[in-house]
Amino acid sequence: MEKHVLQYTSLLSDAFTGRYSAAHIRDDDWRIVGGSNAPEGAYPYQISLRYLGSHNCGGSILDESTILTAAHCVIGFNAQYITIVVGSNRLSSGGEVHAVAETRYHPEYNSWLIKNDVALVKLKKPLAFGDRIQPIQIESDFVDGAVDCVLSGWGRLNYPGEIPDQLQHINLKTLTTKECVERLNDDSVDDLQVCTLTYRGEGACKGDSGGPLVVNKQIGIVSFGYPCAQGYPDVYTRVSAYKGWINENRY
Structure with a gap:
């Protein structure tokens, strides 16, 4: 069975055209299946990572200047054409658009096994926090099953x-x-x-x-x-x- 890393369109992620080796793709393009519309403002840490203006990946706000995402969401993408949208539950409207200064992914990222799949995105200008734009803390402890x-x-x-x-x-x-x-x-x-x-x-x-x-x-x-x-x-x-x-x- 074919595995995929989960990004957006084949135009952006090449998920079905060989960017990650056509013989070995772990899905790069997910949306939530079986979920429901999130209440407005419920996830103020959630961001939309966009390439050439189109949604490509999700991510989260760590602090005023740093976004946490997956390595496969930034590798091969020119940071000049990446933007981060914060503060809106809709892709089509609202929120703030922020330019990206640079991206940094884990040096041991393995695209074949999809290991060490973590990256950081630096914003050109810091975020101003409010009701709909907030950072999230990251877990220090090991979380086991049935949580x-x-x-x-x-x-x-x-x-x-x-x-x-x-x-x-x-x-x-x-x-x-x-x-x-x-x-x-x-x-x-x-x-x-x-x-x-x-x-x-x-x-x-x-x-x-x-x-x-x-x-x-x-x-x-x-x-x-x-x-x-x-x-x-x-x-x-x-x-x-x-x-x-x-x-x-x-x-």
Whole structure:
């Protein structure tokens, strides 16, 4: 079965045309399947990472100048054409558009195994925090299985399908690493990652890549899965495993 990292369109991510090796793609283009419209202002840390003006990935606000996302969301993309939109639940309207100064991804990112899939984006001008624009804290502790969490994003509602205009959210539950390996039949998944699975028909999809998985604090970054919500776990970069790198490299 083909795996995919979860970005937006083939024009942007080349997810189906070989950017990540056509023989080995872990879905780069998710939207939340089985979720619902998020209340206005419920996720003030959520951002839309756009390339040439189109939504490509999700991400989260760490501080006034730093955005957290997935490495596969920035590798191969010229920072000059990346913008970050904050403060709106809609892709089509509202919010603030911020230019990007530079991007920085983990030096050991492996596009074949989709490992160390974490990156930081530096904004040219700092954010002004308010009711709809707020940072999120990142988790320091290891989060094991059977923990309730929430995913938000603008990934596709089904696969193939349309990108929603309205931000989506869904309640999910974490798996242990052992459970994730067994359900995916993929022993490359390890404790540097965290997985979720509730029911078939619920989960991440293309366009959710880079977005935040949260249990009060952010525990995961959407990384890869089998598109979409087909009863297999979704895999996220485990934020606590990279907290040192994040804090050393944040802007």
